Amino acid sequence: MTEKEKLKAYLQYKGISKNRFYTETGFSVGFLDSGRSLGADKVRIIINKFPDLSLEWLIMDEGEMIIEPRPEGVAYDMRPNISHLEEPESPYYVPTRIYTPAAGAADPTRRIPLYDFEAAAGLAPVFDGRTAPTGYLAIPELPRCDGAVKMRGDSMYPLLKAGDIVIYKQVHDCTNIIWGEMYLVSFSYDDEEYTTVKYLNRIEEKPDFARLVSYNAHHAPIEIPLTAIRALAIVKASVRFNTMG
Template identity: 40%
Template sequence: MGSTERIREYLDYKGITKYKFCNDLGFSNKFLDNSSNMGTDKACKILHYYPEINSEWLLTGNGSMIKEDNTNIVIMNNDRKTIDSLHVSQEIPLYDLEAVAGLRELFSSGKPQRVLDTIKIPNLPKCDGAISVTGDSMYPLLKSGDIILYKETEFDNIFFGEMYLLSVKLNDWEEYITVKYVQKSEQGQEFVKLVSQNSHHQPKDIHISKISALALIKASIRINTMM
């Protein structure tokens, strides 16, 4: 059974019509007519739109259709033009950011860092690490306490419009760590605009020299209940 067949099985289980599915996700109406495996970009978009689907089941047929716990895992690259390769198995370190001098220290010092635990999620894009979110600038997409999984990158490889974990230098000894959408700035190529999901936070243009560390957000994890 291919992944498109498994999607048809899920739609039947949920009582969702093929037309609504294709219309909601912007797919061709003939997308579900074949029985082959779908591409990575479409799989990521489906898992983002229907977070209760077990990603391992969708991609391989193994495991249950619906996630057995009450944890939402959202893969963040559903609208990007590039396609990430999915890794069947990887162990991602969850870092204690409070025990680190900052993102720059975490990313480039080369020193061992405090790892609280490791995260294993099948068929996830390659990630370098994970940290817990603080603040409400990306609410409701992200809320304080959510875990974000990231891939370190350089400014030259930025995809404008994507969500990034970044460190902004306030002065020679302070940095501001935040999660924002990074967009092109009207002030020129030497600037970027940092945009929040939360409408109460105003966009801010900063000079690129102020960015001391940068990582693309690949996925997020939200624990809905501890019961």
């Protein structure tokens, strides 16, 4: 079976209608009936929304369709199985076991993967699904997000400081930029690659450019062509640790 055929088999087994699936995931009507594969971004959303669906079965055709509930008092090995990432054609991260939280724990649909974008050499390897998360955040009532990274530098200080975690939603097209909002952006500038958090402002006289503005007044704004942007995500939330332990 194709990935979408297996997904439809899961929905039928669980008694979940297509309309409910589209409502839960936010996917467009007809998604289940077009094409064969799901794509890394869609898989991440599906597994977060339906945590008892086995990712190994869905993508790699291994194991059973349904993940068994976690027995009381039993801890599973949550270390990621990343051996498959050596194969460049595989864009998926496959955990050894999906964790089913105990009653009263944070909503599992809000488990946000945390990435080390410096170790991944930029945002693009993170966004295309070839980098395994270093951990997860569980935050209830959080808007739909794709991931989180740790802040570097002081360009947004004191609003954000080094070590803060920024939680983002990937933007696939620069035409969807909401001007004036805060973004995580990777771009080329003067033959160098940069990754930073900035406000993106429109330049009326240069519609094909964006002005990157810091919160810290010591950092001057810079203007870049939209074509220089390599990866882009809107910042939806941030987390700050105020103690060391």
